[in-house]
Amino acid sequence: MPNIVVLVKQVPDTYSERKLASADHTLDRASADAVLDEINERAVEEALQIKEAQGGEVTVLTVGPERATDAIRKALSMGADKAVHVSDESLHGADIIQTAKVLAKAIGTVEGYDLIIAGNESTDGVGGAIPAMLAELLGLPQLTHARKVEIDGTSVKVERETDAGRTFLEAALPAVISVGEKINDPRYPSFKGIMAAKKKPVTTLTIADLGIDASEVGLANAASQVLESAPKPPRAAGQQITDEGDGGSKIAEYLVSQKLI
Amino acid sequence: MNFVESDERLALRKAVSDLGRRYGHDYYITKAREGAHTTELWQEAGKLGYLGVNVPEEYGGGGGGIGDLAAVCEELSAAGCPLLMMVVSPAICATIIARFGTDAQKREWLPRFADGSVVMAFGITEPDAGSNSHKIVTTGRRDGGDWVLSGQKVFISGVDGADAVLIVGRTEDARTGRLKPALYIVPTDAKGFTWQKIDMDMISPDRQYTLFLDDVRLPADALVGSEDAALAQLFAGLNPERIMAASFATGIGRLAMNKATEYAKTRTVWGTPIGAHQGLAHPLADAHINIELARLMTQKAAALYDAGNDMAAGEAANMAKYAAGEAAAKAADQALQTHGGNGMASEYGLGALVLAARVGRIAPVSREMILNFVAQHSLGLPKSY
Ligand SMILES: Cc1cc2nc3c(=O)[nH]c(=O)nc-3n(C[C@H](O)[C@H](O)[C@H](O)COP(=O)(O)OP(=O)(O)OC[C@H]3O[C@@H](n4cnc5c(N)ncnc54)[C@H](O)[C@@H]3O)c2cc1C
Ligand SMILES: Cc1cc2nc3c(=O)[nH]c(=O)nc-3n(C[C@H](O)[C@H](O)[C@H](O)COP(=O)(O)OP(=O)(O)OC[C@H]3O[C@@H](n4cnc5c(N)ncnc54)[C@H](O)[C@@H]3O)c2cc1C
Numbered sequence: 001m002p003n004i005v006v007l008v009k010q011v012p013d014t015y016s017e018r019k020l021a022s023a024d025h026t027l028d029r030a031s032a033d034a035v036l037d038e039i040n041e042r043a044v045e046e047a048l049q050i051k052e053a054q055g056g057e058v059t060v061l062t063v064g065p066e067r068a069t070d071a072i073r074k075a076l077s078m079g080a081d082k083a084v085h086v087s088d089e090s091l092h093g094a095d096i097i098q099t100a101k102v103l104a105k106a107i108g109t110v111e112g113y114d115l116i117i118a119g120n121e122s123t124d125g126v127g128g129a130i131p132a133m134l135a136e137l138l139g140l141p142q143l144t145h146a147r148k149v150e151i152d153g154t155s156v157k158v159e160r161e162t163d164a165g166r167t168f169l170e171a172a173l174p175a176v177i178s179v180g181e182k183i184n185d186p187r188y189p190s191f192k193g194i195m196a197a198k199k200k201p202v203t204t205l206t207i208a209d210l211g212i213d214a215s216e217v218g219l220a221n222a223a224s225q226v227l228e229s230a231p232k233p234p235r236a237a238g239q240q241i242t243d244e245g246d247g248g249s250k251i252a253e254y255l256v257s258q259k260l261i
Numbered sequence: 262m263n264f265v266e267s268d269e270r271l272a273l274r275k276a277v278s279d280l281g282r283r284y285g286h287d288y289y290i291t292k293a294r295e296g297a298h299t300t301e302l303w304q305e306a307g308k309l310g311y312l313g314v315n316v317p318e319e320y321g322g323g324g325g326g327i328g329d330l331a332a333v334c335e336e337l338s339a340a341g342c343p344l345l346m347m348v349v350s351p352a353i354c355a356t357i358i359a360r361f362g363t364d365a366q367k368r369e370w371l372p373r374f375a376d377g378s379v380v381m382a383f384g385i386t387e388p389d390a391g392s393n394s395h396k397i398v399t400t401g402r403r404d405g406g407d408w409v410l411s412g413q414k415v416f417i418s419g420v421d422g423a424d425a426v427l428i429v430g431r432t433e434d435a436r437t438g439r440l441k442p443a444l445y446i447v448p449t450d451a452k453g454f455t456w457q458k459i460d461m462d463m464i465s466p467d468r469q470y471t472l473f474l475d476d477v478r479l480p481a482d483a484l485v486g487s488e489d490a491a492l493a494q495l496f497a498g499l500n501p502e503r504i505m506a507a508s509f510a511t512g513i514g515r516l517a518m519n520k521a522t523e524y525a526k527t528r529t530v531w532g533t534p535i536g537a538h539q540g541l542a543h544p545l546a547d548a549h550i551n552i553e554l555a556r557l558m559t560q561k562a563a564a565l566y567d568a569g570n571d572m573a574a575g576e577a578a579n580m581a582k583y584a585a586g587e588a589a590a591k592a593a594d595q596a597l598q599t600h601g602g603n604g605m606a607s608e609y610g611l612g613a614l615v616l617a618a619r620v621g622r623i624a625p626v627s628r629e630m631i632l633n634f635v636a637q638h639s640l641g642l643p644k645s646y
Contacts, residue, residue, distance in 0.1 A: 077272060188280050191310035191323040194272045 001056040002114040002151060002173075004047045005107055006080065007134075008040040008062050010071035011124040018124065024219060025226035026093045027124060029065065036071040039119030041078070041186035043179050046149055047117050048079045048187070054151070057081050059110050063091065063102050069202070076197035077189035083202040084109060090207060093219025096125070100133035102217070105210040107138065109203070113174055115156065120145050120178040131178035141171035144178040266332075266560070273329060274336050277311055281340025286516065289342045290610050293466040298422050302342055306333070307377020312351050315501075317359060320371035326567030327352065327501045331508040331559060338512020339519070343617060345467035346380055346419045348505040348625070353498040354381040354427045357444065361486035361494040366446070380422055381446075383498075384414040384472055385429040392630050393646075394442075399430035399474060401443050401484070408479045410445055414472040416624070420456050421468065423449055428474070429495060432488060442495050444485040453477040463620065464613040496575075500566050502625050503578035507559040507585035510621035514552040514589035517614050521545055521596035524603075535599070544595045551588035558584055576639060583631040586621030593618035 012018045012032035021028040047058045060075040062068050063086040072083045086106050094102070107116060116138075121128030135142035148159035151173070158169045158177055189197075207217060215221065241250045255261045266274075284302045292299050306312050314329040316322020323329065334347045355374040358366055373379035390396035399412025412430060420426060425448045432443045447454060454477050456470040486494050522545065525536030535541055562577035597604035597611040604611045622628045636642040 073268070073272065077276075188309055189272065189276045190308075191273060191314045191325065191329070194269050194276065195323065195325070197272070198269065 002050060002054060003056055003110070003112050004050060004058050004115045004117060005110050005113050006040070006043050006047045006058060006060045006075065007103060007116065007118040007130070008044065008060050008071055008075050009037050009119070009122050009124075010034045010062065010064050010068040011037045011122055014038075014123055019231070020226075020229050024093060025229045026219065029067075034067060034070060036074040037119060037122055037124075038186070039121070039123065039179070039181070040071075040075070042181070042183050043117045043119050044075045044078050044080060045184045045186040046146075046179055047115075049184065050115075050149070050151060051079075056114075059084060059113075061103065061106055061110070062086070063094075063099055063106065065092075072202060073197050074189065076200045076202075077193040078187055079189075079193055080200075082200055085202055085204045086207070086210065087204055088207045088214075088217075090214040090218045093222060094217050095222035095224060096127045096129050097133065097223055098217045098221070100130055100137060102207060102210065102212060103130065103134055104137040105212060106205060107134075109205070109210075115151065115173060116140070116176045118176065118178045120180050131176055135176040138176070141175045142177070143169045143171055143175060145180045146177050147180055147182040149177060149179070149183070264557075270329065270332055273311075273314070274332050276309075277306070277333050277336040278340050280306060280309070280311075281337045281342050284340070284342050286341025286610055289466065290464060290613060293464045293613075297466060299342065299344065299466050300422070302337075303344065303346070303377055303380075306337070310376070312347065312377035313355075313375035315351060315359075316355055316371055316375040320359075320367060321375035322371065323375075326563065327356070327504055328560065328563035328567050330501075331504050331563050334505050335508035335512040335515075335556075335559075338509055339515040340512075341516055343465075343509055343513055343516075345465060345509070345620075346382075346422075348502060348509055349383045349418060350374070350379075350381045350423075351377075352501040352505040353383045356501045357427065357485060357494055357498040360497050361490060363482065363486065365482060366485060370446075379424050380419065382417055382420045382423040382426040383429075384417040384420075384426050386414060386416050388413060388415050392627055394429070397429060397431060397442070399428060400433055401430050401445060401479075402433045404478070406481045408445065408481065408483055410447065410474050410477045410479060412474050414474075416459065416469045417456070417472050418469055419467045420449060420470045420472065421458075425449060426472070427485070428472075442491045443488060444491055444494055445479060445483045446485060447474070447477060447479065447483065451477050451479065463616045465617065497571075499625075500562070500571065500574050500578045503582040504559060504562050504566065504574075506621060506625055507555065507562070507578070507581040510582075510585035510589035510618065511552055511556045511559060513614060513618045513621070514548070514555070514585070514592040517589070517593040517596035517611070517618065518545065518549055518552065520609070520611065520614075521592075521599040524609075525599050528601075541599055545599065548588065548592040548595050551584070552592055555581060555584040555588040576635075579626075579631045579634050582621070582626070583628055583635075586618075586628055589618040589621050590615075 013035045016032040019028040019031050051058050058080040059082050060080045061084045118131045131144055143158040145160045145162050146158040147161040150157045155172050156175050160167045160169055310323050311333045314323035314325040318324035358370050401408045401410045425446050428445045428447050429442050453475040456472045459469045526534050528535050558581040562581045566574035593615045603609050
C-alpha cells in the first residue's frame, strides 16, 4: 500500500497574461488567475490511479503563498487524502535550490513515504530541475519524464520519454519520479470530491517549523539574480498564403527563406 | 447576508466550466445540425455527479441544492453547451420524485438521476392548454389496479432520448373545472405511446415533440406520490424549473457576451477596434449589467428554495426567470449586431444563439404570464382572465 507524496505548484493560468513585477522581477501573482499547474494535475492523477489499484495514501505538498491553498483544494477535490502547505513570507523570490531544500524538509514530515511524484517542469518557472535536486537532497533515485509508471511493493519501473528517445528505468523504493505530458489525462473533480475536499486535513508549516532559518531563503539569498526583464514582444502577424494553384511551392519558398529546408 | 458563493460552489463552477469548454459550442451546434444528441457530454457530466448534485446523498446523489444544479446548468451553457434536458430531467422530475415519490419510486429512479444514467422528459403543455394549464385534458382512468392514460401533449423536449416522460394529467373524477393534476411516469416504450417531431427553427440537440397517449396502460405505481397532493407536487417542481430556466438563459447570455467582446476587441474598421465605439460598447455594458442582475436574482431564488422557503422562492424564481430571459435575448441580439454581417453567418453561430436565448422568453412559462403573476401576486392588481 504505497504512501505517495505529490508535489504540486500553483501557477498563473497559461491562458491569462503573465507578467513579472517591475520592482523585483519576481512573478506578479496578482495580475493573473492562479491555477494548479496542469502537469501537476497529471502527477496527482497518476498517484490516484496507483492508489485506486493498490490502496495507500496520497499527500499533496506545495511550497507557495497563502492563496496556493486553492491549488491544494483542487488536488484534494480530485481525490488526494491530505496536504502539506509550506507558506512563509520570507520565501518570496526563492530560487530553485531553496525551493528544493524546503521541499526536501517538508517531505520529511510525511511519515514512511514510498514514492514522490512531481511534474517534469512547471509552466511558469520552467526550471525542470526540482525533481533532480530533490532526489539529490534526499539521496533517492530519480526517474524523470515518465510516460508510464508501474510500482510493486518494493520497486518502481518507469518508461521515460524525452526528445532523445525512450528509456526503461527501474529503481528501488522510495524514489522520486517526474511525469511528462503523455502520462495520463487528469480527471475532473467530481461533485462529491469537491464537497469532501474542505474536510480533508491540510497542515500549514512555516520554514521555522521545518528548521530553516529565514536568512537561508528569499530573494536576497537566491543564488542567481534577475537584473533586467522585458515583456515578450507581441507576436508579429503571420504571413498568409492563398492557394491559387501554387500554394505548395510558395510554402516551400517561405521555408527556404527561413533556412528550414 | 452573503453575496459570495461558497468555495465549493465556485470550485464546482470551475470544474464544470472546464468540462464544458472541452466540448464547446461547436460540438453542441454540430450535434444539433446532425440531428444527434450530446450524449457523451451528458454521460461524462453524469459520471462526475454534476447532473445529480441535488439528488439526496442516500440515493447516491450529491446532497446539494438547486443552487448547485443551477450553477452546473449555467456553466455548461456559458461554455457553449446549453443542455435543455437539465432543466427538465434532474430539476423538475428528480425534484418531484425526491420530494413526493413513494419509497419504491425513489429507489427505482433517484440513483439513476444521481449519475445521469436516466433521462426523464416532462410533459405538461397541450395544444389547447398552453399558458392555461387548468385546461389540461390528458386523463388517467382507473382500470382494476392499473391506470389507463389518454391525451396529447405538444412541445415536449427530448422525448427521443428519454427513458420516460413525467406526464401531467388529471384523474378522471376530476375531469372538469380547476386543475387537479395527477403525475404519471410513462416509459417511452409503453404500448400506445407515440410521438412526432415538431420542425423547429431553433438549432438544438434537444428537439420538441408532439406526444400521443392512446389508452396507455400503466401499473398502479406509475402515479407519483398521492393523488390528492398532486398540485403541491407540481408546484414543487416548478420553482426549480424556473430557477434552471433562468440559469440556462444567463449562461447563454454569458456565451453571447464572450463572443461579442472577443469580436469587438479584434475587429477593426476605422483604425481602432470596433469595441472602442460607444455605440457598441455601451449596449454591451448594458447587456452585461442585466445578465449580472439576473444572475443575482437567480441565486437569491435558489438560496430561498434551498432554505425551504417555497413561497418567497416562487416570487423570486419567477422574477429571475423573467429577468434572465430578457437579459439573454438582449445580449444575444446585441452580440449578433456586434458581428455585423458575420452575425448572420453560420460559422459564428449567433443566429442559433438568438433563438436559443429567446426560448427564455417563452418556455417554460412566457414572460407575459410572469408579468401577470407579478401584477396579481406582488402588486395585488386585478386579473383579466
Ligand atoms: C512564498 C513564495 C514566493 C515565491 N515567489 C516567487 C516569485 O516571485 N517568482 C517566481 O518565479 N517564483 C516564486 N516562487 C516559486 C519558486 O521560486 C519556484 O517554486 C521554484 O523556483 C521552482 O522552480 P520551477 O517552477 O522552475 O520548478 P520545476 O523544476 O520546473 O518544477 C518541476 C516540478 O517540481 C515541483 N515543484 C516545483 N516548485 C514547487 C513548489 N513551489 N511546491 C511544490 N512543488 C513544486 C512540481 O511538481 C513541478 O511540476 C515563490 C515560492 C514561494 C514559496
Ligand atoms: C423550445 C421549447 C421547449 C419546450 N419544452 C417543453 C417541455 O419539455 N415540456 C412542456 O410541457 N412544454 C414545453 N414547451 C412548451 C412551453 O412551455 C409553452 O410553449 C409555453 O408555456 C407557452 O404556451 P403556448 O405555446 O401554448 O402559448 P400560448 O399559451 O398559446 O400563448 C401565446 C401567447 O399569448 C400570450 N398569453 C397567453 N395568455 C395570456 C394572458 N393571460 N395575458 C397575456 N398574454 C397571454 C403568451 O404569453 C404568448 O405570448 C417548450 C416550448 C419551447 C418553445
